[in-house]
Amino acid sequence: MHVKLLNKFLVLLILPVFVLLFIPAAASSGNSCVDCHKTVTPFTEEQMRFNQIRIEHLERHVTCSLECHEDRIRNLTTTNYQQWSLSLHALKGITCDACHGGDPTQVTKEKAHADLKNTTDPTSPVYYTNVPATCGKCHSQELANFENSTHYHLLESLKLAPTCTTCHVPHTFTVLSPEDFRTTCGTCHSVYTKVAPYDIPLRAEDLLGKVNRLKFNIQQAREDIYWAKENGTDVSRAEVYTDNALNMLDSLAPMWHEFNLTHFENEIDAANTEVMKAEALVKPSPTPTTTVPATPGFVGLAGLISLLAVSYLIRRK
Ligand code: HEC
Ligand code: HEC
Ligand code: HEC
Ligand code: HEC
Ligand code: HEC
Numbered sequence: 001m002h003v004k005l006l007n008k009f010l011v012l013l014i015l016p017v018f019v020l021l022f023i024p025a026a027a028s029s030g031n032s033c034v035d036c037h038k039t040v041t042p043f044t045e046e047q048m049r050f051n052q053i054r055i056e057h058l059e060r061h062v063t064c065s066l067e068c069h070e071d072r073i074r075n076l077t078t079t080n081y082q083q084w085s086l087s088l089h090a091l092k093g094i095t096c097d098a099c100h101g102g103d104p105t106q107v108t109k110e111k112a113h114a115d116l117k118n119t120t121d122p123t124s125p126v127y128y129t130n131v132p133a134t135c136g137k138c139h140s141q142e143l144a145n146f147e148n149s150t151h152y153h154l155l156e157s158l159k160l161a162p163t164c165t166t167c168h169v170p171h172t173f174t175v176l177s178p179e180d181f182r183t184t185c186g187t188c189h190s191v192y193t194k195v196a197p198y199d200i201p202l203r204a205e206d207l208l209g210k211v212n213r214l215k216f217n218i219q220q221a222r223e224d225i226y227w228a229k230e231n232g233t234d235v236s237r238a239e240v241y242t243d244n245a246l247n248m249l250d251s252l253a254p255m256w257h258e259f260n261l262t263h264f265e266n267e268i269d270a271a272n273t274e275v276m277k278a279e280a281l282v283k284p285s286p287t288p289t290t291t292v293p294a295t296p297g298f299v300g301l302a303g304l305i306s307l308l309a310v311s312y313l314i315r316r317k
Pocket of ligand 2: 033034037080081084089094095096097098099100119126127128131165170171173
């Protein structure tokens with residue numbers, strides 16, 4: 001009886017020790033920033049968040065009602081850790097220190113944060129004007145293109161302009177979908193805020209639609225190539241054209257960051273031309289077309305007219 005009770009008591013005593021010893025070890029990522037911030041919610045009070053946004057806006061010369069940033073506020077009501085853990089960055093092991101600095105091998109907050117700057121400090125790597133360089137350490141192509149943009153030049157001279165995180169919001173850092181353009185670009189490019197050109201949101205949405213159609217066209221061409229190959233056709237030329245188109249497609253996302261929409265559209269058109277060249281070689285003809293052409297075409301028509309003219313002249317003589 002007593003022994004049993006004592007046993008139970010011992011188990012109850014040992015269990016928490018076990019949990020303390022092994023669970024944190026199992027859940028530890030070997031990165032103190034991630035481990036600690038998993039349990040810490042730095043800015044819990046709603047007011048602090050709103051204040052933070054307000055301060056950031058003032059710094060960026062943005063005057064805006066909070067309603068237009070509903071999404072951002074919703075984002076901020078989950079913790080930085082939660083948002084980050086859903087991102088591609090988390091999946092690829094890009095931890096907090098990659099952008100914020102600090103020492104992820106230190107376990108205490110003081111030591112880990114030793115060289116960490118406040119996000120509102122102009123020398124912080126995540127201060128909005130320093131963000132392009134911070135992200136550009138890994139996203140060099142995007143940075144190189146961005147440096148060629150009007151947006152970047154404005155940012156450099158501390159004017160109203162988007163930085164990387166205006167469009168790829170911390171800490172999910174997702175890419176935009178076409179529907180997002182009206183809100184993201186429209187925050188600045190609208191008659192209300194008077195940042196020309198006003199048709200940017202619609203044009204940008206339209207262009208991303210064009211990129212998606214290009215993806216579809218490439219896919220279609222590759223299917224046609226597959227079947228042509230099955231039928232014994234030599235598809236090597238066609239494959240060169242689709243490879244060209246694929247390379248151009250890959251360059252589109254980085255190139256986007258020049259924010260030169262005409263250049264961007266020309267590149268989409270050029271890629272589509274490559275796809276058409278491939279299709280011309282492999283596309284199965286829908287109906288037999290080897291019979292006499294239904295219409296004489298321009299050359300035929302011109303020939304006919306000149307023939308009539310000549311016979312008319314001969315008759316007059
Ligand atoms: C032992 C716990 C702990 C560790 C380890 C830790 N932090 Fe923190 N961190 C906190 C707490 C708590 C806060 C809340 C704000 C405060 O009190 O400074 C915070 C705040 C922050 C902030 C907001 C600072 C601001 O005011 O702008 C950033 C950014 C940050 N941490 C990044 C990191 C990075 C990067 C690492 C790893 C190099 C790290 N933290 C390691 C506990 C920790
Ligand atoms: C890919 C880069 C990147 C990573 C990874 C990253 N952050 Fe940030 N973080 C930023 C940027 C940029 C800002 C500035 C946000 C702004 O100005 O809008 C920021 C802001 C913050 C802030 C200030 C409050 C806020 O939300 O604006 C905290 C706190 C913070 N990060 C914590 C973390 C923690 C904790 C992690 C890891 C779990 C992390 N960050 C991972 C780039 C990053
Ligand atoms: C230490 C390297 C590193 C840093 C710094 C970094 N990233 Fe990334 N980022 C990656 C990797 C790796 C991926 C995964 C995709 C890939 O391999 O290109 C990625 C993916 C992305 C994606 C695509 C996400 C998706 O869902 O398709 C975006 C957008 C992005 N990063 C934005 C940023 C921004 C903005 C910053 C700066 C605040 C930043 N990154 C800083 C390494 C980094
Ligand atoms: C004004 C908005 C805007 C700004 C500023 C911006 N981006 Fe982008 N970014 C986009 C759009 C739009 C795409 C195209 C992908 C999509 O949305 O479908 C994209 C795509 C990306 C991708 C994914 C590329 C891929 O191969 O899929 C990365 C990574 C990225 N951006 C990083 C950055 C970095 C780094 C910066 C700053 C130097 C930056 N972006 C600035 C809007 C922006
Ligand atoms: C934070 C404000 C802001 C946001 C957000 C913003 N822009 Fe801009 N953009 C500007 C400013 C300011 C100019 C310069 C206007 C001028 O020259 O008067 C500009 C100019 C442009 C130009 C013309 C560039 C040139 O060389 O003339 C294009 C294209 C452009 N933006 C595209 C976009 C797209 C696409 C988005 C959304 C993905 C976007 N912008 C989001 C502020 C912004």
